Amino acid sequence: MPVISFENVRKVYPLPAGDVVALDGVDIAIDEGEFVLIMGPSGSGKSTLLNIMGSLDVPTSGEVTIAGNKIGGMDDDDLTLLRRDHIGFVFQQFNLIPLLSIVENVEYPLILKGRQNGTRERAEEVLRAVGIEKTHFTHKPGELSGGQQQRVAIARALVNDPDFLLCDEPTGNLDSKTGTAIMTLLDRMNREEGKTVVMVTHDPRMTEYADRTIRLVDGRVEE
Amino acid sequence: MTFFDLARRNVVRHWLRSSLAVIGIVIGVIAIASLGIMGNSIGLMFNDMVSDVGDTVIVSPATGVGGGKLTERQVSDIARAVGSNDVIPFSSTADKISVGDKEGGAMLYAIPAGDIPSLLEVESGGYPRDTGGGCLIGSELSANSRDNGLKLGARIRIGDETLRVVGVLKERGMGFDINPDYAIVVPYTWYSSHYDEEDYDQVIVKVRDVNDIDAVKESIEQRMNRREDVVNVMDTRGILESIFAATESITVFLAGIGAISLLVAGVSILNVMLMSVTERIKEIGVLRSIGTRRGEVMRMFIYEALLLGIAGALIGGVLSFCAGYVVTAVFVENPDYLFDPTSLLYIVFGMAFGVITSVASGLYPAWKAAHLNPIQALRHE
Ligand SMILES: Nc1ncnc2c1ncn2[C@@H]1O[C@H](COP(=O)(O)OP(=O)(O)OP(=O)(O)O)[C@@H](O)[C@H]1O
Ligand SMILES: [Mg+2]
Numbered sequence: 001m002p003v004i005s006f007e008n009v010r011k012v013y014p015l016p017a018g019d020v021v022a023l024d025g026v027d028i029a030i031d032e033g034e035f036v037l038i039m040g041p042s043g044s045g046k047s048t049l050l051n052i053m054g055s056l057d058v059p060t061s062g063e064v065t066i067a068g069n070k071i072g073g074m075d076d077d078d079l080t081l082l083r084r085d086h087i088g089f090v091f092q093q094f095n096l097i098p099l100l101s102i103v104e105n106v107e108y109p110l111i112l113k114g115r116q117n118g119t120r121e122r123a124e125e126v127l128r129a130v131g132i133e134k135t136h137f138t139h140k141p142g143e144l145s146g147g148q149q150q151r152v153a154i155a156r157a158l159v160n161d162p163d164f165l166l167c168d169e170p171t172g173n174l175d176s177k178t179g180t181a182i183m184t185l186l187d188r189m190n191r192e193e194g195k196t197v198v199m200v201t202h203d204p205r206m207t208e209y210a211d212r213t214i215r216l217v218d219g220r221v222e223e
Numbered sequence: 224m225t226f227f228d229l230a231r232r233n234v235v236r237h238w239l240r241s242s243l244a245v246i247g248i249v250i251g252v253i254a255i256a257s258l259g260i261m262g263n264s265i266g267l268m269f270n271d272m273v274s275d276v277g278d279t280v281i282v283s284p285a286t287g288v289g290g291g292k293l294t295e296r297q298v299s300d301i302a303r304a305v306g307s308n309d310v311i312p313f314s315s316t317a318d319k320i321s322v323g324d325k326e327g328g329a330m331l332y333a334i335p336a337g338d339i340p341s342l343l344e345v346e347s348g349g350y351p352r353d354t355g356g357g358c359l360i361g362s363e364l365s366a367n368s369r370d371n372g373l374k375l376g377a378r379i380r381i382g383d384e385t386l387r388v389v390g391v392l393k394e395r396g397m398g399f400d401i402n403p404d405y406a407i408v409v410p411y412t413w414y415s416s417h418y419d420e421e422d423y424d425q426v427i428v429k430v431r432d433v434n435d436i437d438a439v440k441e442s443i444e445q446r447m448n449r450r451e452d453v454v455n456v457m458d459t460r461g462i463l464e465s466i467f468a469a470t471e472s473i474t475v476f477l478a479g480i481g482a483i484s485l486l487v488a489g490v491s492i493l494n495v496m497l498m499s500v501t502e503r504i505k506e507i508g509v510l511r512s513i514g515t516r517r518g519e520v521m522r523m524f525i526y527e528a529l530l531l532g533i534a535g536a537l538i539g540g541v542l543s544f545c546a547g548y549v550v551t552a553v554f555v556e557n558p559d560y561l562f563d564p565t566s567l568l569y570i571v572f573g574m575a576f577g578v579i580t581s582v583a584s585g586l587y588p589a590w591k592a593a594h595l596n597p598i599q600a601l602r603h604e
Contacts, residue, residue, distance in 0.1 A: 056597050057598060076516075076517060080515070080516045080517070081516070083514045091601070095601070096509075097510070099229055099232045100232075109513055109514060112513075112515060113514075157513075
């Protein structure tokens with residue numbers, strides 16, 4: 001059974017000037033352990049697709065199943081818990097919480113999940129796995145380089161052992177060398193840990209890491 | 224690390240803004256608590272006075288203090304009208320006195336010797352008898368004239384007669400019947416023969432049960448003022464009430480000002496919290512997208528308001544105590560009233576009001592934060 005499945009998904013934004021169809025009958029199935037790229041021109045619906053996969057948004061019509069849960073009819077809390085327990089997000093702008101130290105940023109999802117003890121140890125373990133040195137654990141996010149911040153963000157996404165990672169241009173804010181390092185890290189997580197990865201990117205060179213690429217044009221999947 | 228922690232860190236991060244909001248709450252708490260304490264102290268003072276002198280009915284001649292007197296017969300009529308309650312007639316005058324070679328003036332109260340114990344308490348010595356030329360001196364008179372030799376056992380000359388001080392009275396404070404603290408109290412028989420006077424100035428009726436006061440007044444009026452007004456009857460409780468009625472409405476007015484200042488504080492908390500939400504839209508989007516529920520975001524912001532409120536309430540509570548001391552010491556002249564549980568309750572009340580105000584002001588911003596659309600919040604710069 002696929003981790004993510006879309007059946008005839010449509011997303012329409014009703015605007016005064018007329019409806020904008022962001023997704024127009026999308027069928028997608030992503031299996032466990034896959035590394036999938038989503039590519040397409042600007043405005044083709046990539047972010048919309050990723051938001052629905054991440055249960056941040058719901059489709060106008062069609063059926064979406066995420067980690068075995070049909071999201072039709074779910075309320076806000078159900079969707080939030082789905083994100084917390086099954087999905088790891090990696091953003092282009094890293095989006096670490098400035099109030100929290102590096103290790104606390106990674107600890108946060110564990111605490112959200114209600115874990116009482118061992119959270120610090122688990123956070124440190126994941127931080128080490130993504131290549132952050134112990135001396136940086138107590139720093140604030142702003143004190144780290146972009147590449148380091150993105151590693152921390154990946155650690156945060158992984159800490160609750162999600163069913164899949166969703167990455168929206170994770171290397172978009174990094175120079176190519178740092179970007180490659182981040183891609184290598186994600187690739188390793190996919191290969192060694194069997195983590196499912198779905199990534200939106202504009203960079204054609206990324207295809208070498210991916211098992212397959214889904215191309216979106218005007219809200220449709222192009223075969 | 225908890226939501227409370229996050230709230231605390233945000234409050235500390237913007238410490239200047241937070242302290243300004245806290246100052247608002249502090250002022251509100253102080254205003255409510257100290258004004259409440261003031262009102263309460265006035266009430267306590269009233270109760271003290273009522274229990275001291277509130278059981279007294281004073282009967283005086285209707286023709287006024289100048290000419291009118293009450294005869295022996297009228298006094299016994301009054302005594303019959305009030306049943307078993309004590310009736311104490313008295314006269315007063317001022318005269319020149321001398322102690323040793325020192326001369327001065329003093330107020331004299333003349334009370335039948337047998338009635339003195341039911342009206343006045345002695346601090347030292349004993350009570351005078353109808354015969355024997357004894358008298359009592361008031362506590363303040365005694366304290367002020369220690370170097371004059373006016374003390375227990377001293378001899379006072381009034382006109383061509385000599386009285387011996389057999390007792391010093393306990394301090395009695397302000398009264399509506401007699402004010403013996405600065406006066407000399409003599410047995411009525413001595414007064415009567417010395418000034419050749421048979422009648423009395425006023426009659427004090429000590430009502431045993433305060434609830435009977437109206438009935439006692441009524442009964443005296445009916446017996447004495449059948450055809451024309453012969454006597455005026457007034458009770459001290461009524462006098463006190465009319466005095467305190469004015470102060471009470473002032474207290475309500477002042478408490479209103481206190482409430483308004485808290486309202487202003489509430490608005491400033493609201494403002495601070497809205498700023499905090501607006502600045503952190505993106506952060507809220509991140510928190511929501513990685514699995515923080517609406518209720519949890521809401522809690523985080525309410526904790527922030529709660530922290531501001533608690534800080535304001537604690538500081539305000541301590542300062543209220545000081546302000547309460549000043550208020551009771553200056554306006555009511557008795558700081559003891561501050562330590563009365565009912566006064567201290569006003570500090571608790573002010574503090575609770577401060578916390579409630581800030582949490583209430585935090586509700587809307589917290590709700591707003593919790594209901595942001597995560598996608599739009601994430602996109603916010
Ligand atoms: N909240 C919204 N309200 C109205 N229209 C929207 C909204 N979000 C997206 N759209 C529209 O939906 C379409 C798809 O947008 P989307 O952001 O998914 O594109 P994208 O492929 O991610 O583009 P880019 O590569 O520039 O990020 C666009 O036409 C966009 O204008
Ligand atoms: Mg996009």
